[in-house]
Amino acid sequence: MDAMLHRETKRGGMTDDARQAPDVAGADIPLLQLDALVKRFGRFTAVDRLALDIKAGEFFALLGPSGCGKTTLLRMLAGFETPDAGRILLDGQDIAGIPPHQRPVNMMFQNYALFPHLSVQDNIAFGLKRAGLPREEIKARVTEMIALLKLESMERRKPDQLSGGQRQRVALARALARRPRLLLLDEPLAALDKKLRENTQAELMRLQRQLGMTFIVVTHDQEEAMMMADRIGVMNAGHLVQVATPRQLYEAPNSRWVAEFVGGVNIIDGKIASRDAGRVTIATPDAGGIIAAAPLQALTTDQVCVAIRPEKVRLSAHESAPDDDDAGGINRLAGVIAGISYLGGQTRYQIRLDSGAQLRASVANIARLDLDAFDPAQRVVAWFAPDDCVVLDR
Numbered sequence: 001m002d003a004m005l006h007r008e009t010k011r012g013g014m015t016d017d018a019r020q021a022p023d024v025a026g027a028d029i030p031l032l033q034l035d036a037l038v039k040r041f042g043r044f045t046a047v048d049r050l051a052l053d054i055k056a057g058e059f060f061a062l063l064g065p066s067g068c069g070k071t072t073l074l075r076m077l078a079g080f081e082t083p084d085a086g087r088i089l090l091d092g093q094d095i096a097g098i099p100p101h102q103r104p105v106n107m108m109f110q111n112y113a114l115f116p117h118l119s120v121q122d123n124i125a126f127g128l129k130r131a132g133l134p135r136e137e138i139k140a141r142v143t144e145m146i147a148l149l150k151l152e153s154m155e156r157r158k159p160d161q162l163s164g165g166q167r168q169r170v171a172l173a174r175a176l177a178r179r180p181r182l183l184l185l186d187e188p189l190a191a192l193d194k195k196l197r198e199n200t201q202a203e204l205m206r207l208q209r210q211l212g213m214t215f216i217v218v219t220h221d222q223e224e225a226m227m228m229a230d231r232i233g234v235m236n237a238g239h240l241v242q243v244a245t246p247r248q249l250y251e252a253p254n255s256r257w258v259a260e261f262v263g264g265v266n267i268i269d270g271k272i273a274s275r276d277a278g279r280v281t282i283a284t285p286d287a288g289g290i291i292a293a294a295p296l297q298a299l300t301t302d303q304v305c306v307a308i309r310p311e312k313v314r315l316s317a318h319e320s321a322p323d324d325d326d327a328g329g330i331n332r333l334a335g336v337i338a339g340i341s342y343l344g345g346q347t348r349y350q351i352r353l354d355s356g357a358q359l360r361a362s363v364a365n366i367a368r369l370d371l372d373a374f375d376p377a378q379r380v381v382a383w384f385a386p387d388d389c390v391v392l393d394r
Contacts, residue, residue, distance in 0.1 A: 292389035
């Protein structure tokens with residue numbers, strides 16, 4: 001059940017009036033601290049000694065494959081699951097044992113969980129009434145939420161008279177009306193079509209910044225997480241494997257798994273042959289010697305892989321390829337165009353190297369016509385600079 005279905009009671013000083021933006025003086029102190037959190041279902045460990053700090057006013061995304069534990073983690077924050085070990089500290093207080101309706105936390109569910117027999121305004125007001133707020137305050141907050149979520153003229157409609165995007169906004173208004181310290185969103189845009197989802201992403205970002213509230217969103221959509229979040233926590237098998245800004249996560253993954261999970265990537269296996277002046281040479285069976293920037297983190301072995309994002313791979317016609325002494329042409333791989341996918345803003349090319357290995361390149365479509373395009377079976381040279389390469393443990 002939605003946390004708003006229960007009457008709020010005072011506990012540990014966390015009343016409705018206390019659910020305001022934190023003092024700026026304490027901005028460096030995490031609003032939420034997860035300390036060695038564990039959740040098991042029988043012999044299966046869904047969340048395994050997870051530790052994480054989230055600051056007040058942050059838009060944080062939990063990203064990972066199905067079954068990685070991200071929704072279980074969200075449900076523990078909401079109070080719908082009880083940790084088997086560890087602590088959940090909100091404003092320094094351990095709330096792991098506090099029931100959902102007594103936490104300054106609200107959760108917006110994937111299916112929105114609207115009451116079909118109540119109007120828009122009554123759905124928004126329901127949790128406020130159960131919390132015992134004065135009638136005039138309830139009216140003021142409902143009016144505020146209707147204006148904030150652009151629901152004017154829909155106040156008296158029932159959920160079945162609304163579109164999917166409108167129902168999503170009503171559910172969000174209901175969750176925000178209680179002014180929680182922490183808003184949890186479980187796949188909030190999964191039911192929307194692509195265009196509406198993009199518009200709603202921008203709307204969520206606007207609301208979060210306007211209200212100064214802390215949002216935690218669970219999603220499996222990488223583009224969605226990277227567009228909305230200040231930081232992203234990537235989960236796998238109950239663990240947080242990397243927490244970083246979208247740019248750091250994409251450009252500097254800390255493992256092969258993260259590099260392959262987040263976005264498209266070319267992975268070339270090899271072995272470190274030499275190190276010199278901030279660069280390393282990787283001997284590879286598929287691409288010869290690759291010169292790469294020195295690894296950003298310590299490696300455990302010389303058996304490594306090189307990760308190169310497709311948009312970092314440049315293509316030149318075979319006869320006009322850059323010279324070896326050109327900084328951009330240090331790594332040059334000859335091959336033929338084996339596949340082409342036109343995607344509007346970019347074209348994706350599949351290159352079959354002379355070694356037989358496959359390489360992907362993503363090229364921005366700058367010209368309106370296909371003047372800068374390559375043809376199927378055309379001979380090309382794929383080239384990239386050392387700084388385009390991320391060296392990781394294999």
